[in-house]
Amino acid sequence: xxxxxxxxxxxxxxxxxxxxxxxxxxxxxxxxxxxxxxxxxxxxxxxxxxxxxxxxxxxxxxxxxxxxxxxxxxxxxxxxxxxxxxxxxxxxxxxxxxxxxxxxxxxxxxxxxxxxxxxxxxxxxxxxxxxxxxxxxxxxxxxxxxxxxxxxxxxxxxxxxxxxxxxxxxxxxxxxxxxxxxxxxxxxxxxxxxxxxxxxxxxxxxxxxxxxxxxxxxxxxxxxxxxxxxxxxxxxxxxxxxxxxxxxxxxxxxxxxxxxxxxxxxxxxxxxxxxxxxxxxxxxxxxxxxxxx
Amino acid sequence: xxxxxxxxxxxxxxxxxxxxxxxxxxxxxxxxxxxxxxxxxxxxxxxxxxxxxxxxxxxxxxxxxxxxxxxxxxxxxxxxxxxxxxxxxxxxxxxxxxxxxxxxxxxxxxxxxxxxxxxxxxxxxxxxxxxxxxxxxxxxxxxxxxxxxxxxxxxxxxxxxxxxxxxxxxxxxxxxxxxxxxxxxxxxxxxxxxxxxxxxxxxxxxxxxxxxxxxxxxxxxxxxxxxxxxxxxxxxxxxxxxxxxxxxxxxxxxxxxxxxxxxxxxxxxxxxxxxxxxxxxxxxxxxxxxxxxxxxxxxxxxxxxxxxxxxxxxxxxxxxxxxxxxxxxxxxxxxx
Amino acid sequence: xxxxxxxxxxxxxxxxxxxxxxxxxxxxxxxxxxxxxxxxxxxxxxxxxxxxxxxxxxxxxxxxxxxxxxxxxxxxxxxxxxxxxxxxxxxxxxxxxxxxxxxxxxxxxxxxxxxxxxxxxxxxxxxxxxxxxxxxxxxxxxxxxxxxxxxxxxxxxxxxxxxxxxxxxxxxxxxxxxxxxxxxxxxxxxxxxxxxxxxxxxxxxxxxxxxxxxxxxxxxxxxxxxxxxxxxxxxxxxxxxxxxxxxxxxxxxxxxxxxxxxxxxxxxxxxxxxxxxxxxxxxxxxxxxxxxxxxxxxxxxxxxxxxxxxxxxxxxxxxxxxxxxxxxxxxxx
Numbered sequence: 001x002x003x004x005x006x007x008x009x010x011x012x013x014x015x016x017x018x019x020x021x022x023x024x025x026x027x028x029x030x031x032x033x034x035x036x037x038x039x040x041x042x043x044x045x046x047x048x049x050x051x052x053x054x055x056x057x058x059x060x061x062x063x064x065x066x067x068x069x070x071x072x073x074x075x076x077x078x079x080x081x082x083x084x085x086x087x088x089x090x091x092x093x094x095x096x097x098x099x100x101x102x103x104x105x106x107x108x109x110x111x112x113x114x115x116x117x118x119x120x121x122x123x124x125x126x127x128x129x130x131x132x133x134x135x136x137x138x139x140x141x142x143x144x145x146x147x148x149x150x151x152x153x154x155x156x157x158x159x160x161x162x163x164x165x166x167x168x169x170x171x172x173x174x175x176x177x178x179x180x181x182x183x184x185x186x187x188x189x190x191x192x193x194x195x196x197x198x199x200x201x202x203x204x205x206x207x208x209x210x211x212x213x214x215x216x217x218x219x220x221x222x223x224x225x226x227x228x229x230x231x232x233x234x235x236x237x238x239x240x241x242x243x244x245x246x247x248x249x250x251x252x253x254x255x256x257x258x259x260x261x262x263x264x265x266x267x268x269x270x271x272x273x274x275x276x277x278x279x280x281x282x283x284x285x286x287x288x289x290x291x292x293x
Numbered sequence: 294x295x296x297x298x299x300x301x302x303x304x305x306x307x308x309x310x311x312x313x314x315x316x317x318x319x320x321x322x323x324x325x326x327x328x329x330x331x332x333x334x335x336x337x338x339x340x341x342x343x344x345x346x347x348x349x350x351x352x353x354x355x356x357x358x359x360x361x362x363x364x365x366x367x368x369x370x371x372x373x374x375x376x377x378x379x380x381x382x383x384x385x386x387x388x389x390x391x392x393x394x395x396x397x398x399x400x401x402x403x404x405x406x407x408x409x410x411x412x413x414x415x416x417x418x419x420x421x422x423x424x425x426x427x428x429x430x431x432x433x434x435x436x437x438x439x440x441x442x443x444x445x446x447x448x449x450x451x452x453x454x455x456x457x458x459x460x461x462x463x464x465x466x467x468x469x470x471x472x473x474x475x476x477x478x479x480x481x482x483x484x485x486x487x488x489x490x491x492x493x494x495x496x497x498x499x500x501x502x503x504x505x506x507x508x509x510x511x512x513x514x515x516x517x518x519x520x521x522x523x524x525x526x527x528x529x530x531x532x533x534x535x536x537x538x539x540x541x542x543x544x545x546x547x548x549x550x551x552x553x554x555x556x557x558x559x560x561x562x563x564x565x566x567x568x569x570x571x572x573x574x575x576x577x578x579x580x581x582x583x584x585x586x587x588x589x590x591x592x593x594x595x596x597x598x599x600x601x602x603x604x605x606x607x608x609x610x611x612x613x614x615x616x617x618x619x620x621x622x623x624x625x626x627x628x629x
Numbered sequence: 630x631x632x633x634x635x636x637x638x639x640x641x642x643x644x645x646x647x648x649x650x651x652x653x654x655x656x657x658x659x660x661x662x663x664x665x666x667x668x669x670x671x672x673x674x675x676x677x678x679x680x681x682x683x684x685x686x687x688x689x690x691x692x693x694x695x696x697x698x699x700x701x702x703x704x705x706x707x708x709x710x711x712x713x714x715x716x717x718x719x720x721x722x723x724x725x726x727x728x729x730x731x732x733x734x735x736x737x738x739x740x741x742x743x744x745x746x747x748x749x750x751x752x753x754x755x756x757x758x759x760x761x762x763x764x765x766x767x768x769x770x771x772x773x774x775x776x777x778x779x780x781x782x783x784x785x786x787x788x789x790x791x792x793x794x795x796x797x798x799x800x801x802x803x804x805x806x807x808x809x810x811x812x813x814x815x816x817x818x819x820x821x822x823x824x825x826x827x828x829x830x831x832x833x834x835x836x837x838x839x840x841x842x843x844x845x846x847x848x849x850x851x852x853x854x855x856x857x858x859x860x861x862x863x864x865x866x867x868x869x870x871x872x873x874x875x876x877x878x879x880x881x882x883x884x885x886x887x888x889x890x891x892x893x894x895x896x897x898x899x900x901x902x903x904x905x906x907x908x909x910x911x912x913x914x915x916x917x918x919x920x921x922x923x924x925x926x927x928x929x930x931x932x933x934x935x936x937x938x939x940x941x942x943x944x945x946x947x948x949x950x951x952x953x954x955x956x957x958x959x960x961x962x
Contacts, residue, residue: 169730170725170726170727170730170731171730171731171732171733173691173723173725174723174725174731174732174741174796174799175733175741175744176718177689177718177722177723177745177800178741178744178745178748178799179715179718179744179745179747179748179749179803180744180748188736188740189733189736192733192735192736193735280735281734281735281783281785339818339820339821340788340789340818459677459678460677487815487816488677489675489676489677489845490676490845490846490847490886490889490890490891491676491845491885491886491889492676492677493889493891494888494889494890494891495889497891516818516819516820517819518819518893519819519891519892519893520891522891522892522893522894522895522896523891523892523895523896542895543895545895546893546894546895547895556820557819557820558893560819560820560822560823561819561848561893562823562826562848562849562851562852563848563851563892563893563894564847564848564851564875564876564887564890564892565851565875565876566851566852567851567852569827570823570826570827570852571823571824571827572790572820572821572822572823572824572827573820573821576788576790576791577788
């Protein structure tokens with residue numbers, strides 16, 4: 001019944017349909033990148049700065065790389081960093097926010113203060129500072145971690161406030177008198193409310209992290225040997241691609257960045273609607289009516 | 294006595310479309326009645342029987358997914374000696390609003406909770422006044438003080454916030470807000486729900502006094518017949534979107550006709566009475582999936598064969614008492 | 630013998646900011662003894678703000694007392710260790726006011742029944758499905774429902790009356806000695822109220838379950854309870870057998886409550902004016918009797934001192950109108 005209602009939903013929601021179209025494009029690129037044996041660090045494999053043609057459908061870069069295949073390698077890296085950052089930060093946020101909110105008192109006070117200090121930090125300047133200092137040691141993993149640590153503060157506050165309000169609801173008391181322990185209550189009673197937020201939140205976290213990494217890379221503050229959408233744009237800039245009219249070198253990465261981010265955004269918008277507790281309750285009602293007839 | 298509201302064959306349904314499934318909730322299902330000047334009418338019915346939708350329709354609050362599927366509402370207006378009945382549903386939105394402001398005041402359910410928690414009470418009233426164009430501030434201040442006094446609220450209420458007042462006081466403030474321009478019709482939706490026994494009595498006394506002083510018309514909706522017993526002149530019993538009985542309060546209590554009414558009356562507890570009381574058995578039908586025939590037949594202890602097939606019409610058994618039930622003979626509704 | 634004793638139970642709430650703090654005595658100096666071996670229905674009645682719900686929370690252990698003790702079989706419930714507390718919860722179960730809030734709208738109601746069955750029966754685990762189902766079935770039968778009717782359904786598929794019954798069924802699964810029902814019918818339609826009230830009556834008569842019934846509805850209180858205690862701003866001002874207290878109330882506040890009840894008898898034109906309403910917080914902070922602002926029989930002493938509880942006739946009352954001398958009743962005015 002759940003799968004059927006989801007399928008129904010996809011049919012009807014325009015946001016979801018567009019997002020599936022856009023993200024499929026991204027997915028295809030990623031798959032090509034994952035399975036391709038092309039090595040973008042091999043410069044001058046192809047003639048330099050050639051416009052798109054039949055042999056190189058997105059042209060070539062001034063370093064003699066095939067733009068299409070390089071992008072296919074770059075996109076998954078950007079997405080990987082974004083996903084790592086988002087997932088790790090939300091795990092931290094859910095855990096700390098929930099724990100603090102549920103326990104209350106001093107524990108909550110301490111965790112709140114820590115979260116607030118992370119919120120107040122000016123992130124981009126700090127990132128620039130870190131990246132500048134550790135430029136050579138930065139890689140995909142460390143970038144993911146650093147972004148994660150900078151992005152858990154605000155979400156944790158949101159989960160905390162959700163928990164605070166859920167804690168006061170009468171069914172929480174009922175659960176306690178049914179014999180449920182604290183952890184059980186959080187997992188079984190509260191999580192169904194939080195999960196919609198978490199899913200949507202992770203997507204927005206991915207968007208932020210990709211944006212951040214791209215910004216840093218464009219400024220040259222990442223390991224520039226690692227292909228990401230950002231580093232591609234950096235190299236294109238470095239070689240004055242805009243002035244020299246080598247539009248395909250920075251153009252295609254930008255287009256695919258936009259496709260990916262917009263696709264993710266539409267996905268989060270439509271999921272937000274689908275997973276909202278009120279509409280879920282409505283759907284339960286309607287699907288039960290269906291069964292009756 | 295003149296009719297001040299006339300309702301004819303009113304049908305308003307909720308139509309919604311979720312996941313390709315069309316759901317039609319027949320909340321107001323072919324209702325006809327008249328309300329006269331200077332009377333208090335009670336509409337009694339369970340949750341989900343359509344009472345609030347009926348009120349919303351009468352007030353012209355018809356937002357999707359609510360739609361009118363038929364029927365007419367007439368309001369009586371006497372302006373500068375000219376009397377006329379206005380066909381409410383045919384007015385434009387703006388005209389509907391204007392008419393409402395002039396004639397009708399609405400005290401919605403849980404109205405004590407609609408007071409803005411971060412504005413002082415006096416300011417809330419002022420906000421309201423500003424929405425009425427061309428109102429003299431001093432005159433309004435005078436009206437306000439007069440109203441507060443007549444509702445037995447101390448004037449310093451104006452300087453308080455809503456959370457500083459008790460539930461009963463908030464309800465009074467809500468009523469003051471709704472009746473400050475002395476409307477001819479007051480519609481109150483569950484005015485005593487969520488109040489304790491002292492506050493309930495308080496509000497009922499208050500509404501009673503208001504009625505006596507200003508000779509207005511009141512329409513009270515409540516699921517609790519004890520409330521109706523103590524203030525209403527006439528009672529309409531509503532069930533599954535239909536009106537199944539109309540009568541004067543005394544008649545309804547001493548001589549209820551419809552089996553549903555009989556259940557309602559006999560289930561009311563009283564101090565000093567330890568006799569066993571029973572609720573209405575079963576549960577009301579889903580308004581989106583009404584059974585064939587009389588909507589009450591599934592719970593009715595006196596059902597007959599015809600009740601499963603045909604729907605009874607609301608018929609007058611005396612000047613003041615009407616019932617829709619085959620036990621008293623009568624026709625059935627021709628289905629459209 | 631199983632007993633629940635309340636000794637001098639007081640609960641204070643802090644009001645205001647760090648700059649100007651004051652206290653509200655939500656519950657003051659409550660002394661009650663309950664013998665849990667003789668089935669009873671005890672009503673705690675009063676307006677909102679009387680402290681009855683707070684007292685319920687204290688007895689259930691949801692909140693701790695500020696001073697005084699609540700003793701269950703001679704053990705203080707606020708000092709109990711984890712497993713002692715769990716044992717207490719097994720014996721004292723709640724039924725809350727709002728049936729739609731008592732259940733998580735995103736979970737089936739069966740999940741609560743299931744959890745209660747497993748948690749309160751030590752030798753049961755997930756494998757004994759049959760035994761668990763039979764426990765649930767038995768409990769549902771007691772409230773007039775069947776397993777089939779409840780299986781796999783979410784809260785919004787039931788009416789308020791049905792949900793409240795399921796709430797009671799859930800509370801009965803641990804086989805509690807005491808059921809605390811906090812305004813269990815105030816959010817249920819008048820037409821369905823009596824089925825729940827009758828259910829409580831049945832639980833006591835047929836299954837010997839003790840019930841503390843909290844309400845502001847004196848008519849249903851009269852209908853099912855044996856004893857009644859009337860609360861005003863945190864204190865019990867009159868208590869005794871329900872027939873006595875409600876047919877012939879002594880305390881002026883009890884009289885007010887009784888007069889306020891809207892009888893289901895058509896009588897539109899007989900109206901006695903009730904005195905003005907007052908600001909709630911102010912009444913709490915009155916020195917002396919909390920009813921002095923509204924009392925038609927108020928005397929000077931009422932505004933200065935708080936009356937002690939005395940035994941008068943067949944009940945206990947806290948009011949300066951009554952004096953007890955040499956065990957003989959004397960009414961002064």
